[in-house]
Amino acid sequence: MSLASKATTVVPVSRRHHRGLRRQAFWAAIFLAPALIALLVLRVAPTISAVGSSLYEAFPGGLIPATFAGFANYEQLFADQNFLGTIGRTLLFNVIINPLQIFLALLIAVLMIRRIKLGGLWRTLMFIPITVPLVGSCIAWGAALEPRGPINAIISALGGDPQPFLTSPSQALACIILIASWIGIGYWMLFLIAGLQAIPEDIYEAAKLDRAGPIRTFFTITIPLLRRPLLFVLVADTVANFVLFIPVQLLTGGGPESSTTMLMFDAYRTTFTYGSRNLGAAEVVILTLIMLGFVLLQFRLLREERPSR
Amino acid sequence: MTAIHPRGPRRPRVAPRLSTAANTVVAGVVALLFFLPALWIFIGSFRPTVDILDSLSPLSWDVIVPTRVSLDNYVSLLAGEGFGTALLNSLIVCAVSVAAGLVVSATAAYALSVFQFRGREFVFAVVVISFMVPFEAIAIPLSQLFNSWSLGNTLVGLPFIASAFSIFLFYTFFLGIPHEIEEAARLDGAGPFRTFFTIVVPMSKPAFATVAILTFLAQWGSYLWPVLMVTDTSARPLPLELSVFQAAQPPEWGSVLAFGVIFILPVLIVFLIFQRWFVQASMAGALKQ
Numbered sequence: 001m002s003l004a005s006k007a008t009t010v011v012p013v014s015r016r017h018h019r020g021l022r023r024q025a026f027w028a029a030i031f032l033a034p035a036l037i038a039l040l041v042l043r044v045a046p047t048i049s050a051v052g053s054s055l056y057e058a059f060p061g062g063l064i065p066a067t068f069a070g071f072a073n074y075e076q077l078f079a080d081q082n083f084l085g086t087i088g089r090t091l092l093f094n095v096i097i098n099p100l101q102i103f104l105a106l107l108i109a110v111l112m113i114r115r116i117k118l119g120g121l122w123r124t125l126m127f128i129p130i131t132v133p134l135v136g137s138c139i140a141w142g143a144a145l146e147p148r149g150p151i152n153a154i155i156s157a158l159g160g161d162p163q164p165f166l167t168s169p170s171q172a173l174a175c176i177i178l179i180a181s182w183i184g185i186g187y188w189m190l191f192l193i194a195g196l197q198a199i200p201e202d203i204y205e206a207a208k209l210d211r212a213g214p215i216r217t218f219f220t221i222t223i224p225l226l227r228r229p230l231l232f233v234l235v236a237d238t239v240a241n242f243v244l245f246i247p248v249q250l251l252t253g254g255g256p257e258s259s260t261t262m263l264m265f266d267a268y269r270t271t272f273t274y275g276s277r278n279l280g281a282a283e284v285v286i287l288t289l290i291m292l293g294f295v296l297l298q299f300r301l302l303r304e305e306r307p308s309r
Numbered sequence: 310m311t312a313i314h315p316r317g318p319r320r321p322r323v324a325p326r327l328s329t330a331a332n333t334v335v336a337g338v339v340a341l342l343f344f345l346p347a348l349w350i351f352i353g354s355f356r357p358t359v360d361i362l363d364s365l366s367p368l369s370w371d372v373i374v375p376t377r378v379s380l381d382n383y384v385s386l387l388a389g390e391g392f393g394t395a396l397l398n399s400l401i402v403c404a405v406s407v408a409a410g411l412v413v414s415a416t417a418a419y420a421l422s423v424f425q426f427r428g429r430e431f432v433f434a435v436v437v438i439s440f441m442v443p444f445e446a447i448a449i450p451l452s453q454l455f456n457s458w459s460l461g462n463t464l465v466g467l468p469f470i471a472s473a474f475s476i477f478l479f480y481t482f483f484l485g486i487p488h489e490i491e492e493a494a495r496l497d498g499a500g501p502f503r504t505f506f507t508i509v510v511p512m513s514k515p516a517f518a519t520v521a522i523l524t525f526l527a528q529w530g531s532y533l534w535p536v537l538m539v540t541d542t543s544a545r546p547l548p549l550e551l552s553v554f555q556a557a558q559p560p561e562w563g564s565v566l567a568f569g570v571i572f573i574l575p576v577l578i579v580f581l582i583f584q585r586w587f588v589q590a591s592m593a594g595a596l597k598q
Contacts, residue, residue, distance in 0.1 A: 025426035027501045035417030035436060038471045043439045046451035053450070108339055116333040122340035124584065128347050131580040133530025135548040136569045139555045140350045143562055148362050150349060186343060243445035246532050250552055264445060271449050281450060288446045295441040299434070302477070 047288065053281035066278065073282040082258070083266070083283075089173070090242065090262040097177045098237045101184045102192075102230065108185065109192040110222065130186045134246045141179045142166070142251050166251055169259040176247045176260055184241075188233050195229030196222070228301065235298045242291060263287050354382055354570045358563035382567035392568070394543060395550035398464060399529065402546055406468035406528040407521050413471045414520060415513075418479030419505055423491065440473035445533055452537035462541040469528055475520045482516035483509065522583065526576055547572055 054073050058066035077083045112123055129137070144150050145165040152162040165175050199222065207217045223230070243264045248254060254261035254269060261269075267287060271280030353361045355378045386392050421433050452461075460466030486509060494504040510517070535549040545553070551572060555565050 021425060024424040028420040028424035028426045031416045031420035034413045035471055038413050039436060039439055046447040046454055049454055050450040111332060111336050114332050115329050116336050122336045125340040125344040129343055131576040132573050135530060135532045135551055136572050139551060139565060140569055146362060239443055243443045245445060267449055284449050291442050291446045295438055299438050299441060
């Protein structure tokens with residue numbers, strides 16, 4: 001409800017309302033100004049610059065001025081087996097890591113809210129990885145996964161053969177999934193615990209009276225009632241993992257044999273390492289469009305939950 | 310967060326007690342799996358570098374219980390040149406980010422939650438959706454723009470400013486402030502600025518504190534943006550300095566882990582103090598009805 005319509009005054013309501021609306025629009029513009037300026041500088045300007053740059057062609061080094069090339073950069077990208085491989089790898093990575101993280105987060109969340117001894121202690125221990133910034137965790141895991149590191153020591157002690165981990169084309173991507181999940185599982189668990197606690201207790205009591213076992217209760221009650229938080233967390237996780245950059249840049253540099261090259265890192269490498277700014281800009285535009293799709297979905301989910309005044 | 314409800318019947322029976330024990334064991338094992346890597350970082354930071362990787366085979370309690378303990382890693386880290394500068398840089402950048410982020414997000418959220426104007430829903434959607442697109446996606450062209458404005462290698466170019474989440478959090482909070490309070494201020498002759506700064510801001514301390522903490526945490530761990538913006542050693546914040554440390558050949562694992570511990574510690578302390586409240590804050594607006 002508007003402020004103006006509440007005011008007690010002799011001025012006819014419609015006129016008063018109209019003037020009040022204009023006055024409010026004026027103040028809204030003033031209060032919105034800092035955010036709108038930030039939006040223009042931090043989001044709109046780089047997007048326009050990336051779109052513009054992606055339509056031009058130039059030789060690395062920039063000695064010869066760039067020439068307008070239309071969609072040639074995009075055509076070149078989509079004709080390039082390496083780039084298609086990068087897109088496929090990015091999708092594969094996300095199809096694995098996001099459901100995996102959310103599923104494990106849900107399992108552990110269900111466990112953590114059950115009646116257990118020392119529950120607070122276990123939850124706090126679970127949450128500690130969340131506080132480790134990704135740079136710190138990547139570096140520590142990089143050390144732990146060294147050929148002579150503690151993970152291999154544990155494998156040897158259990159009778160297995162030492163593994164190459166980050167230096168193997170077949171294991172590096174799995175290692176990155178492990179590193180990202182060490183933080184991710186606990187983080188998304190926070191959200192799911194809140195969602196689980198919002199499920200009314202008596203529904204579980206009713207299921208118990210119906211003699212439903214724990215597994216049936218989980219699939220017929222917990223999951224359906226948790227649909228929205230689960231969906232939200234899954235989309236938010238995807239948005240975060242689609243632009244995952246730190247472990248790739250710090251630990252593998254996209255290798256070995258391109259096995260960890262994903263879209264975000266590829267855009268970075270094309271732009272800076274290979275110096276192809278226009279091609280890199282086209283990759284940024286593709287990445288941003290994909291992200292926008294996910295964000296629109298996420299926004300719709302948020303909207304459903306939004307309180308109304 | 311509300312207290313954890315005990316599930317199951319009230320009267321203790323044998324079966325539930327058994328399942329409590331089994332659940333506790335599983336929960337404990339899972340929690341320890343997540344905690345051990347953190348413990349390994351912490352303990353490693355007190356060991357000589359040679360012990361960190363070499364003491365492992367054959368595997369023994371040495372991994373967790375160090376045989377030789379020293380503060381040498383910390384001493385050499387703090388005595389070195391890069392660390393102090395990076396710490397100072399990080400603190401400055403975080404302070405600016407938090408201050409600017411609070412102003413930008415709170416004013417925008419206030420405009421969207423309190424004032425009525427045509428196209429409000431549209432502006433809300435545009436602002437929130439634009440800031441929801443992860444910063445990383447457009448970080449590369451943004452860094453090229455910033456560098457062309459000569460902001461590269463300066464602390465001015467480093468702070469994050471707005472996040473959709475902060476705006477959303479303030480927005481939800483402001484919606485909860487009763488209209489009558491603002492109305493009374495208006496009838497007393499207070500303009501929107503005075504109403505905002507003398508009435509709304511003091512009433513919204515929890516929202517400001519939450520956004521400040523979340524902005525601090527995001528900025529403290531920020532890595533991609535410094536990678537894109539900083540080449541000078543003197544402008545590096547902590548995460549970038551840490552990555553440079555790690556890349557040294559041969560790696561000084563002792564110092565790297567000590568660096569990691571100092572880097573993680575502020576976040577951990579903030580988290581442990583505000584754990585309950587932090588969980589609640591992360592949920593605000595997003596999932597609570």
